[in-house]
Amino acid sequence: MAQNKRALVLSAHSADFVWRAGGAIALHQKKGYEVTIVCLSYGERGESAKLWKQDGCTLDHVKTERRKEAEAAAKALNAHDIQFFDLGDYPLEIDREAKFRLVDVIRKVQPAFLMSHSHYDPYNTDHSYATKVLMECRMIAQAWGHNPGQKVLGAPQLYLFEPHQTEQMGWKPDVFLDITEVWDNKRAAIECMAGQEHLWDYYTNLAQNRGNHFRRNSGGQAGGRNARYAEGFQSVYPRTVDEL
Amino acid sequence: MAQNKRALVLSAHSADFVWRAGGAIALHQKKGYEVTIVCLSYGERGESAKLWKQDGCTLDHVKTERRKEAEAAAKALNAHDIQFFDLGDYPLEIDREAKFRLVDVIRKVQPAFLMSHSHYDPYNTDHSYATKVLMECRMIAQAWGHNPGQKVLGAPQLYLFEPHQTEQMGWKPDVFLDITEVWDNKRAAIECMAGQEHLWDYYTNLAQNRGNHFRRNSGGQAGGRNARYAEGFQSVYPRTVDEL
Amino acid sequence: MAQNKRALVLSAHSADFVWRAGGAIALHQKKGYEVTIVCLSYGERGESAKLWKQDGCTLDHVKTERRKEAEAAAKALNAHDIQFFDLGDYPLEIDREAKFRLVDVIRKVQPAFLMSHSHYDPYNTDHSYATKVLMECRMIAQAWGHNPGQKVLGAPQLYLFEPHQTEQMGWKPDVFLDITEVWDNKRAAIECMAGQEHLWDYYTNLAQNRGNHFRRNSGGQAGGRNARYAEGFQSVYPRTVDEL
Amino acid sequence: MAQNKRALVLSAHSADFVWRAGGAIALHQKKGYEVTIVCLSYGERGESAKLWKQDGCTLDHVKTERRKEAEAAAKALNAHDIQFFDLGDYPLEIDREAKFRLVDVIRKVQPAFLMSHSHYDPYNTDHSYATKVLMECRMIAQAWGHNPGQKVLGAPQLYLFEPHQTEQMGWKPDVFLDITEVWDNKRAAIECMAGQEHLWDYYTNLAQNRGNHFRRNSGGQAGGRNARYAEGFQSVYPRTVDEL
């Protein structure tokens, strides 16, 4: 349905895109999309406990390791591009310059859809902050007076991907995507995250259970599709359609 | 996308389907769907003030007039079928027998999607009650033990069509449908409602403004579709898709 | 501002109107309104523990005592009228006949405003049920086809008066009424409730604290009115005004 | 903390208690509680598709099979008691007599806590209806005038157990219970549900993932308890404590 087959995934920390949108990335690449991933930070301070428990660990070392993992994961998903903004984490801080850098990427990609974190996250304020800024940057990218002459942005959907404890975040999925055919890619990407091995099975369980939800909502025992793995997303904006 | 090109629209009173879903009905008929409308009542007591102000008006007379109007409107929309359950209004009361009658229709139609009123309506409790019962009947229609041997229902979406004062109802549209090409049908159906002429322009204004929302959400000044008339709907269940 | 200076207060049990709307009743009577109170039950089963702890207590005895208390309280508030529907409590059950009886009262009173319980009450389902039915009856009273020839109802505001544990009910007051000048009446009415003496100070504390809220919202330390006692209400419908 | 070590679990259909509260039942039994399960229906019409697909299946046959499964599951969980009200399903209908029967059970058990379904379930209106009625019955059981002389009910907490698609139900867990030590019982109970084998792994995945949530909320990588399986619950009423 989309004319411009490109997408942009915003990841507050460098591993978020794997757990939460890995299937969507691999699937859309397979369908001919070009998916660009922007990692605002490496999650170097807050999401790398395993590395920090090693003797003599330094910030640079953590960043290097986390970047390697993320690049390997992006490759496993066949992502078109991955960019690292290196803005720091816990807390993530995004100034005007960084916002405009993100606007530049958005305008260059001209995505059919955007992806980011849930609106609210009481455990991790970096997550909801990233989405808040993305919504601001979407608006800037639409402004005809921002870098006049550049192609302005249309009105891409923003999908909020699945946070870790969904109910605590007030996150409610309104669309399930069947990722069965790219599950192997997602699992391979997940296994690139050496530092968070305790989450591998968690997100496999989750993908299976979301597969159950896909089946139920596509017809259940009276004709539902036999999806075995799925991902859920919450849409921020209304859709515009020709047919319901 | 739908395999079974049929739809079912539930109208608490006999004119509701016109204002709120007339465009969707005409458009889907044009696309080859068969749309069945079920009117639970004629709105004979509560939505026929103009008739009641006439001398010697009787309940039967009001019902007859309202039925004629609704049938004419359904015809203007090229609706496949319109059925009248004549359950009374203000208040509408739906007993077990009426529920099973509605289940029979649902199972017979096997709709790709259902339509009904908003979840909450502080002005008109018949509206929200109709939707509550429809959700119950959708569940019954899915039960393998209800009239065993009949084809059970899958998991059709339920779209809540637009109530009169949207914000008071907590209604939030998540999909806009471009009804420009069938607007003339909808306007013709609206004009069948002789008793509620004060609403003709109201719903024309509304369709135009929803057209603006369609344009904004489909790209705005950077490529949005030039829809001139639209209708909005709120989805109750998550969608299941192959591509975002 | 109101043209028809009449009001109708619906009380699920016979003491509710005292704690929750006693000030509003007395104040509006003083301003020339005629306030009618309808008690759907006596609260005879569920809100009369003190009486039931007496030996040989019977349902009739409880009803008689509760009615006496309510009548005395209504008198202390100078209420225009108090009616008892005697529909039973715990659970309260309101059939079609009782609804139509309530519609008759509403149409006869033609109130400028209605009052009832909060939309939700997890401790006392009679309360929210009474309001749900009142909203249904407001709709019926507006129907030109219900008892044609009777004067139909306009669009009176519905105020939800204060429940016992406000935050658990999702109740949010949007208007505070200064009841300082009729506080003595309300306290006198409260003291008619011999069976619930444990609540006298509770509701006095509450009225004082709502007075503080009145002062804050009317200007605070920079000119707020010195209200000493107040009641809060939540409006269901939007207001229509000539001036903000 | 509880003085009366008894609990009551309300199950709209005869298998609900297994998936949603099996761990809590087994664990509290192990801690010396007596847990009573009330199944309002057998789920004979709506949750027994596998049986209905067999030739010559009858309603009585389904009920018998479902009852056997539920009794076996209750036994696997060491539940103190299981009762079947046989009120029918899809739709479940609970009249005044059935309510009073439930009140009798509640008063007899005098539970420290109650358990039931989520407040809202757009897929299955039997579920939310069961909870609505339970809240009504809790209120009736507290009434001194209901069967005077019986011991009235105190104010037991009501825990809403986990529905199938949590986010669609607006369900938010505020307490996680570590069920690791009784997981084998729960799995054994789950395997009694021969007719719903497609859900065995689903609920195992879920219990593991809730275990992850338990670990995170009990301290995470800085000291969280190593729970491997957990269940989540949403509390309806506030807690009363001596120490936070």
Next chain:
Amino acid sequence: MAQNKRALVLSAHSADFVWRAGGAIALHQKKGYEVTIVCLSYGERGESAKLWKQDGCTLDHVKTERRKEAEAAAKALNAHDIQFFDLGDYPLEIDREAKFRLVDVIRKVQPAFLMSHSHYDPYNTDHSYATKVLMECRMIAQAWGHNPGQKVLGAPQLYLFEPHQTEQMGWKPDVFLDITEVWDNKRAAIECMAGQEHLWDYYTNLAQNRGNHFRRNSGGQAGGRNARYAEGFQSVYPRTVDEL
């Protein structure tokens, strides 16, 4: 009802006040109020697409044109005063100095009520940000220790005026203002917005439909006022009254 007949309208971009509060401004001026409008930016980057599409367009040129339009509109509404803070847009940024400048205006005006944007706007983060800052400035203006000796602010109501897609913003009007008698002023002000001609009819449609809502909520077919044009507002704070 207000003693100090002055009001302050905050507009994130220089045209917002026209579409959203033009009627309220003109009406209150007519009733003897002095209404001050503060435009935080000219909307020069984000809301001036038509100008930017012209060759050789510069930021200064856009600002000049937008200011002229806004001044003409304010004049058409007979507004007492209009001030331009020129803080930039897309994104709007308000530092401490700008906040204190706004506090100065608030204290000088001593408004009976404030007006600003909705709490949430996923399309335009400047809007909700303006309101967030206004609430902060209202608090500062109430502080006795801020510029001691100045007259501190009381507790003026804050009305949130109507955003473009109300339901997406979670905006719910609780008051409708009849602007029929100043509609010609509002339409004239609207027509000053040469750059946004595509919105003229949109906001005319809207005013007519809000007129319908006014009529319904003021009595409907049983005595509602014949308002032909209206504006809706959402109140942030509770009202304090002598009579309901």
Next chain:
Amino acid sequence: MAQNKRALVLSAHSADFVWRAGGAIALHQKKGYEVTIVCLSYGERGESAKLWKQDGCTLDHVKTERRKEAEAAAKALNAHDIQFFDLGDYPLEIDREAKFRLVDVIRKVQPAFLMSHSHYDPYNTDHSYATKVLMECRMIAQAWGHNPGQKVLGAPQLYLFEPHQTEQMGWKPDVFLDITEVWDNKRAAIECMAGQEHLWDYYTNLAQNRGNHFRRNSGGQAGGRNARYAEGFQSVYPRTVDEL
């Protein structure tokens, strides 16, 4: 239940901890906890009207007086420690350095639970801002890469204490704490607040009424504890338990 018997209370202004958490502080001290209070500001500009009305008042004088009051109150509550960050108020501004200072305190205290203001406060943006930052600092304190080598934080509960107008803040208490045995301490602390004498009775009334809520939720007339004074709190995170 807590292993580390320490707690941290965050107070935007120097008196907040008294009204809202004084009972919890005194009670937990009595139970052997060490409670640390952090006051982000003295409330010197916005909550010291009485002082500012005196001739020749200066900011330093107000700070000194407010500090004395807060220290006296902390002493009356037997608080373990009280710290003043002196960050200014109306508006409170917390930069990165101040955040890290707060993280240092959190890590040093290693609290079993945190306390702060409600999520939303339309009257006082300092309040909700303090809580927002506390949630960010809780996250930073959990980061293994923040000051590596320090003991990282576990997952302490965050309790939101009672704001002034609870319903306007969307605050909902889910736990009531019986503070009867330390009420005299709380009242003594309250009386240290010489500048806000108008609130002494307000918060006494409130504690009594929360005592009523405690009694109701702990069993009511069928065995509830006779708490005479209580405080309510809203939990942000789910609890993890061994027994319901």
